[in-house]
Amino acid sequence: xxxxxxxxxxxxxxxxxxxxxxxxxxxxxxxxxxxxxxxxxxxxxxxxxxxxxxxxxxxxxxxxxxxxxxxxxxxxxxxxxxxxxxxxxxxxxxxxxxxxxxxxxxxxxxxxxxxxxxxxxxxxxxxxxxxxxxxxxxxxxxxxxxxxxxxxxxxxxxxxxxxxxxxxxxxxxxxxxxxxxxxxxxxxxxxxxxx
Numbered sequence: 001x002x003x004x005x006x007x008x009x010x011x012x013x014x015x016x017x018x019x020x021x022x023x024x025x026x027x028x029x030x031x032x033x034x035x036x037x038x039x040x041x042x043x044x045x046x047x048x049x050x051x052x053x054x055x056x057x058x059x060x061x062x063x064x065x066x067x068x069x070x071x072x073x074x075x076x077x078x079x080x081x082x083x084x085x086x087x088x089x090x091x092x093x094x095x096x097x098x099x100x101x102x103x104x105x106x107x108x109x110x111x112x113x114x115x116x117x118x119x120x121x122x123x124x125x126x127x128x129x130x131x132x133x134x135x136x137x138x139x140x141x142x143x144x145x146x147x148x149x150x151x152x153x154x155x156x157x158x159x160x161x162x163x164x165x166x167x168x169x170x171x172x173x174x175x176x177x178x179x180x181x182x183x184x185x186x187x188x189x190x191x192x193x194x195x
Contacts, residue, residue: 001054001090001195002026003142007149009193012165013172022191030055033194037069040194041076050171051081054164054195056089059126082167087123087160090145091132095122096158100151101132104144110135122158 002024009024010016018024025040027033033055041051053069066083073081086092094101098119102111115135125131133139156162171191 001056001086001145002193004090004145004149005054005193005195007146008152009168009191011149011152012168016172022193024193024195026195030058034069034072037072037194038076041073041078041081044192049192051078051192051194052167052171053081053083054193055083055085057085057087057160059088062087082171084164084167085160086164087158088126089128090141091128092122092125093152093156093158093161094132094144094148095119095125095128096156096161097152099155100148100153101136104147104151105136105138108136120157123160 005024006018009022010018013021016022025036027036033053037053044051051073053073055065055069057065062085066085069083070081073079073083096119098111098116102108119125119131122128129141132144152161154162154165156165168191
């Protein structure tokens with residue numbers, strides 16, 4: 001996910017520079033992320049920093065998972081941390097933007113009326129990565145993330161993608177305690193995405 005977000009965030013927010021305006025903190029799987037949340041949130045003392053935790057849902061009970069992650073953030077003293085779940089896997093965001101998927105893979109024939117109808121609700125697919133692999137034989141998660149970061153648009157059928165994009169845009173303009181607006185009217189917020 002970090003590979004995708006490192007290149008996608010500057011496209012979503014023109015002018016954002018990695019390590020200046022945002023930083024993605026990669027973890028070695030969901031267990032590592034879950035263990036790391038309270039440690040990193042308690043230790044990070046820089047004023048104006050906002051955290052967004054981005055995690056695949058992977059067919060878990062969405063409400064229970066989000067509630068558990070929010071509770072970890074609150075217990076770490078960072079109730080302002082935002083939790084966003086990708087339903088079900090990152091590849092659901094790709095199925096939500098078939099034109100982008102086609103562009104990323106050199107005009108692959110995945111943007112057809114039949115496939116657009118099939119994937120009208122990409123977040124509902126249990127294993128979207130398998131769907132992408134069936135359409136694009138050379139697909140791999142890491143290279144796919146790199147390619148899709150350059151192609152994903154706002155016209156995405158994935159509700160979890162649209163929610164994430166709106167969250168990042170909102171965080172960009174909302175001042176935090178200790179954050180001040182810069183000359184362009186943007187909040188001086190450094191966003192840390194934990195994924």
